[in-house]
Amino acid sequence: MDSSGRKVLPSDVMPDGLRKLPEGAPTVAVVVSLNFPAMTEEVNELVIRFTKTALESLTDAGARVVLVDSSTSPLPPVQLVHGADGVLFLGGGDVDPTLYGVLGPVPNLYGVDQAADLYCLDLIRTAVASDAPLLAICRGSQLLNLALGGTLIPDLTVWDLHRGGLDEPMFLDEDVTITPGTRLHEILQRDRVTVRSGHHQAAGIIAPTLKVAAMADDGIVEATEHVDASWVVGVQWHPEDTRGNGDDRLRLVRAFVDHIVVSRDARSQTIAQF
Numbered sequence: 001m002d003s004s005g006r007k008v009l010p011s012d013v014m015p016d017g018l019r020k021l022p023e024g025a026p027t028v029a030v031v032v033s034l035n036f037p038a039m040t041e042e043v044n045e046l047v048i049r050f051t052k053t054a055l056e057s058l059t060d061a062g063a064r065v066v067l068v069d070s071s072t073s074p075l076p077p078v079q080l081v082h083g084a085d086g087v088l089f090l091g092g093g094d095v096d097p098t099l100y101g102v103l104g105p106v107p108n109l110y111g112v113d114q115a116a117d118l119y120c121l122d123l124i125r126t127a128v129a130s131d132a133p134l135l136a137i138c139r140g141s142q143l144l145n146l147a148l149g150g151t152l153i154p155d156l157t158v159w160d161l162h163r164g165g166l167d168e169p170m171f172l173d174e175d176v177t178i179t180p181g182t183r184l185h186e187i188l189q190r191d192r193v194t195v196r197s198g199h200h201q202a203a204g205i206i207a208p209t210l211k212v213a214a215m216a217d218d219g220i221v222e223a224t225e226h227v228d229a230s231w232v233v234g235v236q237w238h239p240e241d242t243r244g245n246g247d248d249r250l251r252l253v254r255a256f257v258d259h260i261v262v263s264r265d266a267r268s269q270t271i272a273q274f
Helices: 016-020 041-060 114-129 139-147 183-188 246-272
Strands: 027-032 064-069 086-089 134-137 172-178 192-197 210-216 221-226 232-235
Touching (some): 016 041, 027 041, 041 064, 041 246, 086 246, 134 246, 139 221, 139 232, 172 183, 172 221, 183 210, 183 221, 183 246, 232 246
Parallel strands (some): 027 064, 027 086, 086 134
Antiparallel strands (some): 172 192, 172 210, 210 221, 221 232
16 A cells, blocks of 8 residues: 555544444345555545445435455455345455456556455355345446456557546546336436436446446446346446435435345245245
8 A cells, every 4th residue: 555545454444333223124235345555645535525426325225234345465255245134345455357368558546456356256156156246336347347357448449438537537527328127217217317427447348147237428337237137236336426426326325225135135035845
């Protein structure tokens, strides 16, 4: 970590509302690297603000957060994730390019932590195989595509729609088109949405079990959904950016938590029959 960036602690991001949740609230394992290589003061602030907003949104929707920091050594026990009712993968540093066959230098590469990547890829595959409800944001969305057999674009050559330029804020508003008939379209209830973006990488070849749920005006895939799983959604943008559309963030998080409750209750009823 860059010496200019203070180490992010769990206490910096955990929501206050956890104490108010009922004992039977659904649990969501939130997988995020609170710290990764080359973090600056700006990125440090973003990690805290974005993560805290995501966790507060889950709590407001009635879910109990289980924080899983994929930057720790040793890594957290996988049982923390496997035992949760749903899983959320948040953003962070770049995915190691060697994991999708890019061996040469990558422009603008930052924050690579291969141990965290491999840990997350394994967790995603297990979650999808067990049909656990899963929401993946930015880096999480890229890992979802990679875990299921897709590839990534290591550095966007035309990037102005997706992030700020030199001496500009990293995040900007981006208009994307939502694919009709997708879960995401059902949640957001419109064809065009303005989202908060700040990425230089993106999904390349889409995994065979995913479908495109949103696309940027330049053809870059901005969201995917699993074609068979009950509820697996990945968005390249940051709904947890407080400078974006708060109503859309709440719609997405509430839809995720609502499905977790339905899924958990259905599993409980099945178990009770035996």
